[in-house]
Amino acid sequence: QVQLVESGGGLVQPGGSLRLSCAASIRILTIYRMGWYREAPGKQRELVAAITSGGSTNYADSVKGRFTISRDYTKNTVYLQMNSLKPEDTAVYYCNANYARMYWGQGTQVTVSS
Numbered sequence: 001q002v003q004l005v006e007s008g009g010g011l012v013q014p015g016g017s018l019r020l021s022c023a024a025s026i027r028i029l030t031i032y033r034m035g036w037y038r039e040a041p042g043k044q045r046e047l048v049a050a051i052t053s054g055g056s057t058n059y060a061d062s063v064k065g066r067f068t069i070s071r072d073y074t075k076n077t078v079y080l081q082m083n084s085l086k087p088e089d090t091a092v093y094y095c096n097a098n099y100a101r102m103y104w105g106q107g108t109q110v111t112v113s114s
Contacts, residue, residue, distance in 0.1 A: 009108030038091035088092030
């Protein structure tokens with residue numbers, strides 16, 4: 001069983017930055033892959049960024065060059081640094097862990113608006 005707790009969402013103006021955090025209840029090095037997904041109203045949930053236990057990362061084309069996924073082993077936490085935010089980044093962001101099966105956090109709202 002893996003519990004994931006997200007934090008860091010909020011309201012930000014276009015061009016601004018936010019950092020999301022996802023704290024896991026187990027050692028993240030034992031998790032095959034962790035990622036961030038987002039779900040906007042009326043749209044399907046989509047992968048934003050992911051990182052494997054080996055350190056490989058991948059990003060959605062729409063966020064490449066703007067978002068960075070990283071992790072801190074000592075805190076069992078994965079981060080998503082989001083820069084140059086756009087209104088189309090508005091969504092609920094979910095942390096995900098692939099550990100035998102998929103685990104999800106409760107989600108955190110990110111709203112980009114002036």
